[in-house]
Amino acid sequence: MKVRLDIGKARYEEILRELTDLGIGIDDEADLVLSEAGDYPAFLSGRTEEGTCHVAVTDVLFIESLGHDVFLHVLEDGSEVVYKSRVRLRDYERMLDPEKFLRVSNSAIVARDKVRHIRSALSRKFTLTLEGGSRVDVTRSYYDVFRSEFGI
Numbered sequence: 312m313k314v315r316l317d318i319g320k321a322r323y324e325e326i327l328r329e330l331t332d333l334g335i336g337i338d339d340e341a342d343l344v345l346s347e348a349g350d351y352p353a354f355l356s357g358r359t360e361e362g363t364c365h366v367a368v369t370d371v372l373f374i375e376s377l378g379h380d381v382f383l384h385v386l387e388d389g390s391e392v393v394y395k396s397r398v399r400l401r402d403y404e405r406m407l408d409p410e411k412f413l414r415v416s417n418s419a420i421v422a423r424d425k426v427r428h429i430r431s432a433l434s435r436k437f438t439l440t441l442e443g444g445s446r447v448d449v450t451r452s453y454y455d456v457f458r459s460e461f462g463i
Contacts, residue, residue, distance in 0.1 A: 313338040315356065317346040317406065339363045340397050351408040357383045357394025366394055368407070372441045373421040376400040386425070386443045413460055415439070416450040429461065 313336040318326060326345070327337060339356040340363065346352065354365040372384045372391065381403070383394040398406075404414050414420050421439060428440040437449035437457060449457045457463075 312336065312343070313341040314343045314345050315339055315341040317344055317352040317355075318350070339365075342397075344398075344402075346406065351411075352406060355383060355396070355398075355403075357385070357396055359392075359394060364394070368411075371412075371422050372425045372443060372445055373419055373447050374400065374403050374412075375420075375447075376418045384445060389443070391443050391445060413457065415453050415457055416448060417452070419447050421447055423460075426461075429463065 312334075314330070316323060316326060316330075316337055330337060330345075340358075351368070353368055355368060355371065356363055357366045358364075366383055366385050370385045370387060372386050374396075375382050375384065376399075381396045381398060381400055383396055385392050385394060396403075400418070400420065403420055404412075407420070411423055412420050413423055415437075421441065425442045426439050427442055430438045430440070432438050432448070435451045435454045437454070439447045439449060441447065
């Protein structure tokens with residue numbers, strides 16, 4: 312059995328040792344996730360051609376789903392880097408702090424503090440410009456929630 316650990320740095324090594332001693336493997340691509348109750352992760356796992364890495368949640372601009380693929384868009388040294396993830400968008404919505412992240416469409420979650428400009432679009436939609444220049448649309452289904460959350 313393999314699990315993915317989404318826990319804080321403070322207890323990571325301790326829990327890693329205990330699980331390894333029990334014969335449970337740790338894999339950042341495992342479907343089963345062990346996380347701390349009441350605690351939001353500080354890092355997310357992402358993959359590139361070079362391999363798997365941990366991405367600081369504070370660096371995430373937005374998370375998007377395209378078909379069956381989920382991508383983490385991260386700002387690193389002023390440039391946007393995209394990591395592929397095996398975690399579903401709805402799972403990210405549950406695991407991330409709702410004070411810091413907001414679902415804006417069926418295919419996107421944005422980091423609230425990375426929104427730089429909000430432009431009204433046609434048919435009850437908004438276009439968001441994020442830090443670094445990326446644009447994300449707020450769809451009609453999420454329009455009212457977005458307005459309420461951002462006080463518009």
